[in-house]
Amino acid sequence: xxxxxxxxxxxxxxxxxxxxxxxxxxxxxxxxxxxxxxxxxxxxxxxxxxxxxxxxxxxxxxxxxxxxxxxxxxxxxxx
Numbered sequence: 001x002x003x004x005x006x007x008x009x010x011x012x013x014x015x016x017x018x019x020x021x022x023x024x025x026x027x028x029x030x031x032x033x034x035x036x037x038x039x040x041x042x043x044x045x046x047x048x049x050x051x052x053x054x055x056x057x058x059x060x061x062x063x064x065x066x067x068x069x070x071x072x073x074x075x076x077x078x079x
């Protein structure tokens with residue numbers, strides 16, 4: 001199980017990692033990405049979801065999703 005699955009999220013952008021005690025402030029898009037990761041969606045599926053919600057090109061969303069997931073990996077929240 002990756003640590004992202006244990007994150008406690010609220011809709012105002014607060015995330016708490018009970019394993020480390022760390023907390024994070026997230027924007028709306030980051031919350032959606034983390035929720036999608038927790039649901040088991042892959043990067044492509046997340047990008048398509050975001051492109052629909054925010055009416056942007058899927059390629060742009062895909063790049064942003066990859067960048068954010070890289071940050072999650074750097075924090076040790078995903079494998």
